[in-house]
Amino acid sequence: MAALSDPASFLTGANSAFLEDLYGRFLADASSVDPEWQKFFRSLGDESGVVARRPSWGRPFLLEPGEAVATRGRGRAAGDSRDAALDSIRARMMIRAYRVRGHLGASLDPLGIAGGERYQELDPAYYGFGDGDMDRPIFLDRALGDEFMTARDIVARLRETYCGTIGYEYMHIQDPAVRNWLQVRIEDKDFRPRYAAASKRAILQQLTAAESFERFLHIKYTGTKRFGVDGAESLMPALEAIVDRAAQHKVDEIVLGMPHRGRLNVLANLVKKPVTAILAEFEGVPSVPGDVQGSGDVKYHLGTSADREFNGHTVHLSLTANPSHLEAVDPVVAGKVRAKQYLRGDEAERKRVMGLLMHGDAAFAGQGIVAECLGLSELRGYRTGGTVHVIVNNQIGFTTSPGYSRSSPYPSDVAKGVQAPILHVNGDDPEAVTHAAKIATDYR
Numbered sequence: 158m159a160a161l162s163d164p165a166s167f168l169t170g171a172n173s174a175f176l177e178d179l180y181g182r183f184l185a186d187a188s189s190v191d192p193e194w195q196k197f198f199r200s201l202g203d204e205s206g207v208v209a210r211r212p213s214w215g216r217p218f219l220l221e222p223g224e225a226v227a228t229r230g231r232g233r234a235a236g237d238s239r240d241a242a243l244d245s246i247r248a249r250m251m252i253r254a255y256r257v258r259g260h261l262g263a264s265l266d267p268l269g270i271a272g273g274e275r276y277q278e279l280d281p282a283y284y285g286f287g288d289g290d291m292d293r294p295i296f297l298d299r300a301l302g303d304e305f306m307t308a309r310d311i312v313a314r315l316r317e318t319y320c321g322t323i324g325y326e327y328m329h330i331q332d333p334a335v336r337n338w339l340q341v342r343i344e345d346k347d348f349r350p351r352y353a354a355a356s357k358r359a360i361l362q363q364l365t366a367a368e369s370f371e372r373f374l375h376i377k378y379t380g381t382k383r384f385g386v387d388g389a390e391s392l393m394p395a396l397e398a399i400v401d402r403a404a405q406h407k408v409d410e411i412v413l414g415m416p417h418r419g420r421l422n423v424l425a426n427l428v429k430k431p432v433t434a435i436l437a438e439f440e441g442v443p444s445v446p447g448d449v450q451g452s453g454d455v456k457y458h459l460g461t462s463a464d465r466e467f468n469g470h471t472v473h474l475s476l477t478a479n480p481s482h483l484e485a486v487d488p489v490v491a492g493k494v495r496a497k498q499y500l501r502g503d504e505a506e507r508k509r510v511m512g513l514l515m516h517g518d519a520a521f522a523g524q525g526i527v528a529e530c531l532g533l534s535e536l537r538g539y540r541t542g543g544t545v546h547v548i549v550n551n552q553i554g555f556t557t558s559p560g561y562s563r564s565s566p567y568p569s570d571v572a573k574g575v576q577a578p579i580l581h582v583n584g585d586d587p588e589a590v591t592h593a594a595k596i597a598t599d600y601r
């Protein structure tokens with residue numbers, strides 16, 4: 158039999174699940190697979206840390222399993238002023254750690270592939286609070302609202318605030334007033350998310366509309382390339398919440414830009430483009446005679462605009478047309494916002510026209526134009542008063558896993574350079590997603 162010209166030609170999509178499983182076992186323990194497979198996997202020369210299946214926001218610096226944490230608690234009696242001071246200092250250190258790194262303990266893994274590692278700075282034992290130290294009152298000087306709290310209550314409060322389904326990154330912001338505004342929004346009891354039955358019903362209705370729309374396309378146009386929002390349906394209530402909130406702030410116009418993913422859903426359910434027009438385009442018929450025609454993806458490039466009313470305030474929404482080139486639409490949206498602000502005489506405050514950009518996780522981290530736009534965003538000649546960015550993180554970039562496509566832990570890290578607050582939200586908790594969307598809009 159002739160030798161195979163490509164020794165990897167047997168690696169096909171059809172046996173990928175089997176190979177992935179085998180490779181996983183090889184990485185965990187090389188001797189657990191057949192020697193021939195060992196030889197082959199070694200010849201690939203992959204770095205195991207890069208290949209290991211981790212979520213895109215995998216955490217590199219964690220306690221090793223079984224590694225002891227620094228336990229300094231000695232079961233002290235209350236009343237000793239030095240020990241009381243130590244308690245207070247250590248509690249404050251722990252509170253700060255949660256504010257800075259609580260997101261590393263947040264539940265942000267809808268696919269359940271994170272492995273549940275602990276981050277040592279979030280462990281009370283790291284600050285000397287052992288099992289016997291959890292129930293005496295510690296003077297906090299109202300750091301979390303109350304004058305005294307026990308370590309147990311502090312940890313419970315911090316975990317509830319910072320390790321739920323929203324992970325907050327805001328402590329990199331240098332301006333104390335800005336940072337404090339966010340801290341109050343995150344920690345204060347008055348701002349805790351509370352959803353009335355009507356709000357929950359509205360969210361459910363938006364999710365149902367989003368899912369039904371994708372299912373319909375899937376059934377009706379089986380086999381047609383579709384950049385569905387499947388799995389990230391909570392994008393829809395998030396966008397609805399942003400626009401609704403912007404309307405409450407008397408924003409008159411929102412200029413939107415987005416990539417392919419979820420675009421038809423946004424057109425149908427947010428911008429309310431007639432579904433007949435969308436479907437006509439799906440069948441290759443331009444809904445407006447004379448519209449550009451090109452590849453089968455054109456329907457994912459077209460823009461549209463419409464007025465929507467929220468509690469008596471009309472907001473004009475315009476989704477900017479874009480090319481296939483990911484993120485190229487970003488500066489176009491910023492330019493449109495600025496032009497509209499100029500035309501409306503909104504240059505002093507820039508409160509009436511707002512930009513709203515959506516991104517894929519791989520594109521946001523990978524495209525240089527994102528960094529360029531962020532870098533220009535605060536300059537006098539370019540500023541627009543702030544853009545709300547939504548990264549739809551499906552933990553993959555076409556066929557590339559995050560470990561192969563970026564060096565930063567989160568896709569959003571480039572935005573820290575302009576001190577933007579970053580809210581990571583678990584897409585399986587649509588109420589949390591809308592809560593984060595509201596904070597982002599209020600912040601803007």
Ligand SMILES: Cc1ncc(C[n+]2csc(CCOP(=O)(O)OP(=O)(O)O)c2C)c(N)n1
Pocket residue numbers: 418481482483516517518519520521524549551553554555556
């Ligand atoms: C500038 C540019 N480079 C490459 C591509 C090809 N491409 C299309 S989709 C895609 C992956 C995008 O991944 P992500 O941003 O995570 O979005 P997702 O499709 O996963 O929602 C790539 C590389 C492109 N369209 N534009």
